[in-house]
Amino acid sequence: MAKENAYIDLTGRVAIVTGGGNGIGRGIALRLGNAGADIAIADIDHAAAARVAGEVAALGVRAEAIEVDVADQPSTDAMVKASLGKFGRVDILVNNAGIGGAPGWTGRGVGSTADWNAVFEVNVLGIVHATDSVSAHMMERRSGKIVNIASAAGRRGSPGFAHYSASKASAINVTQAFAYQLAPYGINVNSVCPGVLWTSLWQDISKRRLGMIGDSETTGRKYFEDRLVNVPLGREQTPEDIGNAVAFLSSDRAASITGQALNVDGGAMMN
Ligand SMILES: NC(=O)c1ccc[n+]([C@@H]2O[C@H](COP(=O)([O-])OP(=O)(O)OC[C@H]3O[C@@H](n4cnc5c(N)ncnc54)[C@H](O)[C@@H]3O)[C@@H](O)[C@H]2O)c1
Numbered sequence: 001m002a003k004e005n006a007y008i009d010l011t012g013r014v015a016i017v018t019g020g021g022n023g024i025g026r027g028i029a030l031r032l033g034n035a036g037a038d039i040a041i042a043d044i045d046h047a048a049a050a051r052v053a054g055e056v057a058a059l060g061v062r063a064e065a066i067e068v069d070v071a072d073q074p075s076t077d078a079m080v081k082a083s084l085g086k087f088g089r090v091d092i093l094v095n096n097a098g099i100g101g102a103p104g105w106t107g108r109g110v111g112s113t114a115d116w117n118a119v120f121e122v123n124v125l126g127i128v129h130a131t132d133s134v135s136a137h138m139m140e141r142r143s144g145k146i147v148n149i150a151s152a153a154g155r156r157g158s159p160g161f162a163h164y165s166a167s168k169a170s171a172i173n174v175t176q177a178f179a180y181q182l183a184p185y186g187i188n189v190n191s192v193c194p195g196v197l198w199t200s201l202w203q204d205i206s207k208r209r210l211g212m213i214g215d216s217e218t219t220g221r222k223y224f225e226d227r228l229v230n231v232p233l234g235r236e237q238t239p240e241d242i243g244n245a246v247a248f249l250s251s252d253r254a255a256s257i258t259g260q261a262l263n264v265d266g267g268a269m270m271n
Pocket residue numbers: 018019020021022023024025042043044045048068069070071096097098099122149150151152153193194195196197198199200201202
């Protein structure tokens with residue numbers, strides 16, 4: 001197939017993208033597929049994963065939708081088993097699945113205990129479970145690339161969103177631990193920290209924050225755009241922006257890079 005960008009060529013590689021059914025995960029799956037990789041789109045929302053699998057397959061690579069709950073280790077074990085059954089190997093794991101809080105979270109105060117538990121189960125343990133599920137296979141083959149989707153919120157705590165920010169700071173830290181642990185086996189582990197994207201996650205945040213401050217005039221989209229004032233490049237990010245960073249970190253071009261957290265946020269964070 002014709003490569004969108006031959007500089008990053010993932011032909012013959014197999015990638016699992018968790019949370020690949022929507023938003024950023026969909027953008028990552030399409031970008032990796034464009035670079036030639038076969039993709040397992042793993043999501044708790046199987047219908048969404050199946051839709052994206054259709055879009056990825058239309059690029060001329062193989063795609064499979066897999067239902068997974070990353071908060072549950074037997075489920076991530078089954079995800080890896082299903083990917084190996086379909087494709088025979090896994091070269092790339094993208095831990096992208098993430099949530100903003102427990103169902104009905106409000107964005108008030110320090111967050112409820114349910115919010116803290118929910119984000120740590122999905123945003124942190126989800127990474128740990130899926131990495132643990134795939135690492136024996138990658139260690140045996142002495143190669144692999146793991147990319148964790150953290151957040152700019154993991155760089156600086158966010159008011160009303162402490163539970164989420166803390167989970168993303170943990171995602172960055174867990175990335176470093178696994179990078180050390182898996183380096184002797186030729187496995188690179190990095191994270192990407194997106195800034196703000198108008199996905200269902202941020203649409204939800206806008207709605208809840210406006211409810212919290214009692215503003216019925218401002219639209220959710222306007223509230224989101226106001227966040228861009230302090231972004232040096234003044235632009236929101238797109239799923240393609242994140243997909244480009246992930247494609248690079250998943251490729252041989254990033255062979256010497258591990259344990260890093262790459263901000264893709266228009267310059268909002270400069271650390
Ligand atoms: N949107 C942003 O501005 C932004 C910024 C920084 C980081 N992020 C991070 O990017 C990632 C993707 O977010 P998004 O904006 O695309 O959100 P989204 O809500 O559009 O997509 C998240 C996907 O994850 C899936 N998912 C949720 N819980 C799951 C679970 N337990 N097991 C498997 N799949 C599960 C959902 O079904 C959905 O398809 C998340 O980790 C999020 O924290 C988003």
